[in-house]
Amino acid sequence: MKLTLGDIYAVPLPNKFFAAIKIINISGKDTLVKTTPYIDTSIPEITNPLLQETLRNNRFFYNNLPAIKWVNGEFPKGFIFIGNIPLTDIERKWRSSTFSESWSFVGHDVFDEWRYIHDREALEKEIEELEKKEMMDENIKKHKEVKLMNDSDFWTLVSLINGTKQIKEGIQLLITELAKLKVKEIKLFEETLSFKLYLLDTKDHACYFGDHSFREEKPNTFSVDLFLYARCAAVSRGEKIYNEILDNPKLMPKNEFLEELLDVTSAAYEEKKGKEFNFNATYDYETFSNKNGWS
Incomplete structure (x- = not known):
């Protein structure tokens, strides 16, 4: 025309x-x-x-x-x-x-x-739903593009944390085993750990991890750092319990924190290569990074 x-x-x-x-x-x-x-x-x-x-x-x-x-x-x-x-x-x-x-x-x-x-209310709701869908589609696309460690291998390594009487000994055992892996496998572990922590980064999970949980009426009592460390504790519980927590936020560990889990990959790399681990995982595990989880 x-x-x-x-x-x-x-x-x-x-x-x-x-x-x-x-x-x-x-x-x-x-x-x-x-x-x-x-x-x-x-x-x-x-x-x-x-x-x-x-x-x-x-x-x-x-x-x-x-x-x-x-x-x-x-x-x-x-x-x-x-x-x-x-x-x-x-x-x-x-x-x-x-x-x-x-x-x-x-x-x-x-x-x-x-x-x-x-018809503003309905329009705003439609736009909100569209934005959520676009964000979800983007996350799905990103997930497909990210190579993660085989789930069985990942959870086998994580199980080492609770395989000893002391958590510190378990963390060191995990570091030692990771250091035996190839560099690309160490990076895969970091990618997978970050992803598991990212999935737990939701407002619902933040409401149930203990004294410093998220409360709408008292936002200043919420600790973003302790919530991250509580998510680390959830991962350390193993595959079965982690998946249960993922489905039911009320099962989040209460006042249990495992900050040390965040450092195992870098410690293993340094033990293996003798230099600093400079690697940024695709998924950011810092609190509020999971936009869908906080919308």
Whole structure:
């Protein structure tokens, strides 16, 4: 379809609404599109005065930003030609740094602005759910890209912590066994340990680890460090108990901390190579790193 500057099109929106857009610039395969303030359940006449205006976005973080964007891709067959209104001098001068790879949501700004005024609670909930899903998808993608130690091997090594009478002796035994592994295996252990701690980094788990647990009414009593050390204690309990704690936060160890677990990998590497262990795991185990767990 050949577009002409000044062309006005009706855009079908959800709930049987229509928006109206205007073509204000064309550069190669890119088109600069303006969304008008028009929104109704019928297609506007070309004489409708709203088609002369420009929608201003004011929802959420927007601050009276004009609804103008560059769009790339094939023009949608579902858009309905209304007519042509010659460009104004102001429209000829419009510039935009906003760019879209498709026409899928062109014109939808006016629907979102309408909902922000008339249906804000539902809109905010939808956006929140969408952000959670995007974050979850990103975490899944990241997890697939991260190589972890075989679960059986990891938990066999962790079981050494409680295989002696004293925890300190168990920690040293774990360090000794890790130092016997190849460097890449030591790194795999660190990746896996970090991931296990990351999964426990949730508000629900933070509410049940003892005297310094998270409480909405007393946020200053919460210790981010002790929560991390409590998660270390949970990991040290072994695979079965760890998985039970993961599913049921109320089973978190109470006032039990094992900060030493955080240093076993670096200690093993130094014992093996005689130098400092400079390695950053993909998953950050520091408290509040698991955004999904605290949302």
